[in-house]
Structures are given as structure tokens and as C-alpha cells.
Amino acid sequence: MLNFPRPSVTIDCVVFGYDGQSLSLLLLNRKEEPFKDMWTLPGGFLFMEETPEESARRVLKTKTGLAGMYLEQLFTFGGINRDPRGRVLSIAYYALVDPKKFELIAGTAANGVQWFDINKLPKTGFDHKEVIRAAIARLKGKVTYQPVGFELLEKKFTLTELQFLYECILQRNIDKRNFRKRMLESKVIRATGEKRMGLKNHAPELYEFDEGEYKRLLKEGFQFRI
Amino acid sequence: MLNFPRPSVTIDCVVFGYDGQSLSLLLLNRKEEPFKDMWTLPGGFLFMEETPEESARRVLKTKTGLAGMYLEQLFTFGGINRDPRGRVLSIAYYALVDPKKFELIAGTAANGVQWFDINKLPKTGFDHKEVIRAAIARLKGKVTYQPVGFELLEKKFTLTELQFLYECILQRNIDKRNFRKRMLESKVIRATGEKRMGLKNHAPELYEFDEGEYKRLLKEGFQFRI
DNA sequence: TTACTTCGTGTTGTAATAACACTAACTAAA
DNA sequence: TTTAGTTAGTGTTATTACAACACGAAGTAA
Numbered sequence: 001m002l003n004f005p006r007p008s009v010t011i012d013c014v015v016f017g018y019d020g021q022s023l024s025l026l027l028l029n030r031k032e033e034p035f036k037d038m039w040t041l042p043g044g045f046l047f048m049e050e051t052p053e054e055s056a057r058r059v060l061k062t063k064t065g066l067a068g069m070y071l072e073q074l075f076t077f078g079g080i081n082r083d084p085r086g087r088v089l090s091i092a093y094y095a096l097v098d099p100k101k102f103e104l105i106a107g108t109a110a111n112g113v114q115w116f117d118i119n120k121l122p123k124t125g126f127d128h129k130e131v132i133r134a135a136i137a138r139l140k141g142k143v144t145y146q147p148v149g150f151e152l153l154e155k156k157f158t159l160t161e162l163q164f165l166y167e168c169i170l171q172r173n174i175d176k177r178n179f180r181k182r183m184l185e186s187k188v189i190r191a192t193g194e195k196r197m198g199l200k201n202h203a204p205e206l207y208e209f210d211e212g213e214y215k216r217l218l219k220e221g222f223q224f225r226i
Numbered sequence: 227m228l229n230f231p232r233p234s235v236t237i238d239c240v241v242f243g244y245d246g247q248s249l250s251l252l253l254l255n256r257k258e259e260p261f262k263d264m265w266t267l268p269g270g271f272l273f274m275e276e277t278p279e280e281s282a283r284r285v286l287k288t289k290t291g292l293a294g295m296y297l298e299q300l301f302t303f304g305g306i307n308r309d310p311r312g313r314v315l316s317i318a319y320y321a322l323v324d325p326k327k328f329e330l331i332a333g334t335a336a337n338g339v340q341w342f343d344i345n346k347l348p349k350t351g352f353d354h355k356e357v358i359r360a361a362i363a364r365l366k367g368k369v370t371y372q373p374v375g376f377e378l379l380e381k382k383f384t385l386t387e388l389q390f391l392y393e394c395i396l397q398r399n400i401d402k403r404n405f406r407k408r409m410l411e412s413k414v415i416r417a418t419g420e421k422r423m424g425l426k427n428h429a430p431e432l433y434e435f436d437e438g439e440y441k442r443l444l445k446e447g448f449q450f451r452i
Numbered sequence: 453t454t455a456c457t458t459c460g461t462g463t464t465g466t467a468a469t470a471a472c473a474c475t476a477a478c479t480a481a482a
Numbered sequence: 483t484t485t486a487g488t489t490a491g492t493g494t495t496a497t498t499a500c501a502a503c504a505c506g507a508a509g510t511a512a
Contacts, residue, residue, distance in 0.1 A: 006232035052304040078278040
């Protein structure tokens with residue numbers, strides 16, 4: 001029964017990062033054919049003894065040095081000619097990362113790893129343009145209903161920083177007072193009592209994501225909305 | 227590069243149907259091991275010359291006789307021991323069908339095909355319980371924001387029928403006046419001027435889904451909500 | 453003619469959302 | 483030390499969306 005011809009299965013990861021200025025995305029420059037010297041999503045073949053999610057984490061760890069981030073399955077791409085080497089399916093994941101937490105390490109199979117501003121992406125190999133488009137759409141939808149944005153920031157952040165991140169993701173301006181009101185009313189963030197020092201002006205309060213409270217509220221059937 | 231060991235890849239389909247009474251789900255009784263004589267989702271191996279969606283349509287056609295329905299990718303299940311025969315990934319799809327439009331035909335590899343009320347499902351083989359749970363959750367979410375419910379009804383339907391369908395999917399009562407108001411205001415359905423005849427009482431107006439108008443509204447950035 | 457069933461319809465209170473501008477705190481430069 | 487410049491932080495109000503709610507009209511069957 002299992003001697004059907006089998007496709008190859010790979011994992012591709014769309015890694016979003018945020019440096020405080022703009023939303024960006026991690027791409028690898030390929031050292032080998034196909035698409036040698038082109039930029040592609042970090043990815044690799046699924047091993048037989050790992051689940052797709054485990055595989056995604058391994059791939060990210062070995063090819064980029066990133067670990068321990070938020071990760072979610074995006075979609076499985078199965079176009080017949082999406083890989084010139086043959087029939088290759090790709091289970092795509094997307095990940096959210098605070099770039100400052102990690103040191104980027106290009107694995108041996110790449111010329112380099114680099115963050116790209118999401119609005120200034122280079123040409124990419126395979127069907128990765130489509131994968132990236134799907135990931136961005138998913139992230140926009142997700143961020144509105146679930147507090148995933150915090151994954152992209154340091155543990156403690158100011159409300160202005162959080163708002164600017166949301167503006168980068170959603171690509172629109174958000175009213176400051178409404179944003180702060182909603183965030184604080186939602187109870188998923190908590191003031192730390194500390195202030196961000198070293199800025200030019202008025203030192204702003206630092207907040208942190210209250211994961212315990214968020215999980216408690218979820219059980220009560222509460223709905224997060226930016 | 228492609229001589230990595232390859233997993234088998236299958237497609238499984240969660241087919242929702244609606245007979246006017248309750249939401250139900252199509253299961254096959256397996257003629258062969260593993261899970262011989264147990265109920266499972268219609269599924270099969272992905273062929274090398276077809277995309278996953280094409281595969282899902284072929285599987286449904288050959289194993290159940292259904293064709294031409296709404297179909298959407300759900301999730302890729304990749305647990306290491308989810309299939310006793312070896313490493314088998316499954317790309318799951320879910321489908322919406324009006325059972326009255328089709329004749330069920332059990333393919334040669336099954337003892338039978340049968341609709342099961344979604345609240346009275348039998349024990350299922352593989353990890354299909356989990357797949358079904360995911361599909362129901364997705365359908366509930368989907369139906370609230372996109373007018374997919376119409377796929378489950380005949381072309382022309384009364385508002386009472388439509389409302390009852392939504393109540394079946396969402397598993398809650400809906401206020402009749404609010405429901406009708408919202409549906410009509412949304413413009414995605416249009417009165418036909420005909421009435422449903424042959425009922426016991428008051429002959430109700432028949433409506434139909436206005437797909438052209440729906441697509442037009444989508445472009446304007448409109449949002450459907452039940 | 454009467455009893456019964458389903459269809460079809462509006463209003464109102466409540467909650468969520470969106471729009472909007474100034475003062476206080478602090479820094480840097482004159 | 484005064485002044486100019488920048489960012490932080492805060493409430494109110496109008497609008498819109500949502501939820502709750504009951505009865506008369508149309509038709510059928512006895």
C-alpha cells in the first residue's frame with residue numbers, strides 16, 4: 001500500500017522580525033542549485049523521525065541560528081512544478097521573532113542570512129513570493145484577534161513601541177488614545193512600574209505581556225481585539 | 227539532493243453535508259487494513275501528477291461519487307505515528323456539499339459510504355477524530371465571516387432554511403429578525419420572487435446567493451458577518 | 453368557520469467603535 | 483536658566499453595530 005511514488009517534503013519558514021523600525025523577513029542566500037545565489041525562505045527536507053513543526057524548528061536553528069520562537073503552520077504548497085528538482089511539497093510555517101534576542105548564523109548551505117524590510121524584498125526563488133504573500137495576509141489577520149505581536153518585541157516595551165509595531169504589521173495608522181485604551185482594558189498587558197530611560201524626551205512607562213492573565217481570560221471566552 | 231527518505235503523502239477530506247435537518251459528515255467504512263471495518267474520512271494517496279487540491283477532488287469523485295464542491299485546505303497533519311503503515315503525512319481538506327445534488331457511490335476500496343450526524347459520529351480510525359475537530363472549528367469560524375453556507379443548500383432557499391443551517395453549524399439559536407435583517411442588508415442574497423410551494427403553511431419567499439454582487443462588494447473592502 | 457402553523461416585520465436599549473486636541477514631562481540648545 | 487522642541491499621556495462625544503424582544507398576516511387542515 002505504501003509503494004506509491006512519494007513526493008519529497010520540505011519545510012519552509014517565513015520568519016518575521018521587528019527591529020523597532022519596520023517589519024522584516026529573514027531570507028537565505030542559496031549556495032547551491034537550484035536558485036544558486038538567490039534569496040529564498042529558510043527551509044529544508046522533513047526528516048522521518050520529526051514532526052513538521054519539529055522540523056521547522058530544526059531548520060531554523062541550523063540554518064539561521066534562531067530558536068524558541070512562536071511558530072504556526074501556514075499552508076502546504078503543492079504545485080507540481082514549484083521545484084525544478086522534481087515533485088516537492090512544502091509545508092510552510094511562519095514565525096515571529098525579536099531579532100535582538102538572537103545572533104544570526106548562516107548555516108553551511110547558505111552564502112548568508114539577512115533581514116529584509118518587508119516592503120523592500122528582493123526577488124525570491126521557488127514559489128516563495130506566494131508563500132510570503134500568504135504569510136503576510138495571515139499575520140495581519142492573526143494580530144487583530146490574538147495578541148501575537150508581543151512575540152516580536154522585547155519582554156518589556158512601551159505602548160508607543162507596541163502601537164508602532166501594529167502599524168507596521170497592519171500598514172495603517174492607529175489612533176493613539178483608542179489603542180492605549182483597548183490594550184489596557186484588555187488586561188493582557190501590565191505596567192511594570194519601570195520607565196524606558198535614555199530616550200530624548202519624556203521617559204515612557206514600560207509594560208509587559210501578561211500571559212497568565214491572557215490564558216485565564218481565554219478560558220472565560222474572552223476575545224482579544226486590537 | 228532529493229535522495230532524502232520520503233514520507234508517504236495522503237489527502238483526507240472532511241465533507242460536510244446538510245440535509246435540511248442536521249449538519250452531517252461523510253465517512254467511509256474501510257475494506258482493508260489498517261482500521262479494516264472502521265469508519266474513516268475519505269482519503270487516498272497523492273499522485274505525482276496532481277496538486278493536493280486536484281487530488282482531493284479525485285479522491286472524492288472516485289471514493290464517494292461527489293464532485294464540484296467548495297473545497298479548502300485545512301491543515302497538514304504530520305504526527306510520526308499517525309498511520310501504522312509508516313510515516314504518512316496527510317494534507318486535510320474540508321468540503322461543503324448539498325447531499326441532494328449527488329448520488330453517493332462507494333468506491334471499490336470501501337464497504338460503504340455514509341452520512342453521519344455531526345453530533346453522532348462513530349469511532350474513527352487514524353487520527354481522524356482530531357482532523358474532524360479541526361474542520362468543525364474552521365467551519366464555524368469561516369461561516370461567520372464568509373458566506374460559505376450557501377454551498378450546503380440548493381440554489382434557491384428560504385431565509386428560514388438558511389437560518390436553520392447556520393444554527394446547525396454554529397450550534398446556537400439565532401434571532402430570526404436580526405438574522406433576516408443582516409442577510410438582506412448584506413446584499414449577498416437576492417429575492418427570486420418565487421415562493422417555496424408544497425409546505426404545510428404560509429408559502430415563504432425563495433432567495434438565492436448573489437455571487438456577482440458578493441465579489442463586487444469584496445473588492446470594495448466590505449466584510450460579511452452573519 | 454375555526455384552530456393551528458409558519459412567515460414576515462420594527463423599535464429600542466446597550467455596547468463597541470471611531471474621531472478628536474491639549475497638557476505635562478523631559479531634553480537640548482541658546 | 484530660560485526657551486524651544488519633542489514625546490507621553492489622558493476623556494469625551496457622536497456614530498455605529500449589536501442584541502433583545504412580540505405580534506399580525508398568510509396559509510393549511512380539520
